Amino acid sequence: MTSAAATQGKKKTLKTGGRRINAQMIPTIAAVVIFILMIIMGQALFGTYLRWGFVSSLFIDHAYLIILAVAMTLPVLTGGIDLSVGAIVAITAVVGVKMTNAGISAPVAMIVMILIGVAFGLLTGTLIEEFNMQPFIASLASMFLARGIASIISTKAQTFPENNNFDFIAQKITIIDNPKISHDLYINVGVIIAALVVIFGYILLHHTRTGRTIYAIGGSRSSAELMGLPVKRTQYIIYLTSATLAALASIVYTANIRSAINTVGVGWELDAVASVVIGGTIVTGGFGYVLGSVIGALVRSTIDPLTSDFGVPAEWTTIVVGLMILIFVVLQRAVTAINRKE
Known part of the structure; x- marks a missing residue:
């Protein structure tokens, strides 16, 4: 939030125990509270949510979503969106498995998957910056293109061959191994990759000029341009990074389900x-x-097992997610309205 303050002016703060909290942090704080309450509720009712096994599964099964959440943060911070990330996962996954089955080594297949992501990121960035398309339309075009190509390549499920080098990503790494308990704490390389992506995203946004420019664009693109910031180059970086991370999420997910x-x-x-x-x-x-x-990705990931344990039909899960989004958007609007009055 470094340069956002510069572009949007003074923001309302709340005093808490002698400290000042930016009012716009309220939705984030609310997400943390909701996640904690969900875990406490699950543990109180079902007794499994504070077990190491649940924690392990939560991160291993949803490492790809954490990566996608980091990827989506970049365009949303500028007031944009990247609708192509799911389709990029599809086309890179299909290509990667097909290449491996054709006898091509896994490292080469992974590099090709990443390059495909880069190509689609470049396409989306070009449509936005060179053809003056809205991010919604540009990324929608990329989404349909990627999904269509993936369908042309194959419409049948493809399975990895035995003993392929993708396996190392899904290999379990035990953190806590206690013979007295049946649920050990473990991770895999996919979780480590997700953690590295989070660190990368944090450094990019909060410790680089590119990050400051991203926040400035979100405050006001015209103001950022008047300040002489590299807006066009930053937009390319945003969508290249988003698509590349989507390809990386595809590698992590595909290796996990084989x-x-x-x-x-x-x-x-x-x-x-x-x-x-x-x-x-x-x-x-x-x-x-x-x-x-x-935190938002963890909340979204916890909704599925929690609603399942409550016996809620799977199709109702999307309703729960939709209601949560509505609540948080309303909360954001309320905070924004308060800031404008100040």
Whole structure:
């Protein structure tokens, strides 16, 4: 939030125990509180949510969503969006598995998957900056293109061959191994990759000129241009990074489930947006945190097992997510209205 303050002026703060809290942090704080309450509720009712096994599964099964949440944070901070991330997961997953089955080494397949993500990020950035398209339309075009190509390549489920080098990403790494308990704490390389992505996103946004420019664009693109900031170059970086991280999420997810199909990733862009919004990033841009998006991803990930344990039908889960997004958007609007009155 470093340069957002410069572009949006003075923001209302709340005094708490002698400290000042930016009013726009309220949605992020609310997300943290909701996540804690969900875990406490799950533990109180079902007795499994504070077990190491649940924690391990939460991070391993949803490492890809954490990566996508970081990816989506960048365009949303500028008031944009990247609808292509789910389709990029699909096309890169199908290509990666097909290449591996053709006898191509996993490292080469991974590099190709990343390059495909880069290509789609470059396409989206070009449509936005060179053809003056709205991010919604530009990324929607990329989404349909990627999904269509993935369907042309294959419409059948593809499975990795045995003993492929993708396996190391899904290999479990035990952190706590206590023979007295049945649920050990473990992670895999995919979780480590997700953690590195979070660190990368934090450094990019809060400790680089590019990050300051991203916040400035979200505050006011015209003001950022008048300040002489590299707006055009930053927009390219945003969508290149977002698409590349989507390809990386595809590698992590595909290695974990050992298969791919052209329909994978459908709706994941919306899950990523939900994570970002729940995490407190303002949808109109200019304010938000990578760590908030991570919390949002964890909240989104916890909804599934919690609603399942309550016996709620799977189709109702989307209603719960929709209501949470509505609540957080209303909360953001309320905070913005308060700031404007000050």
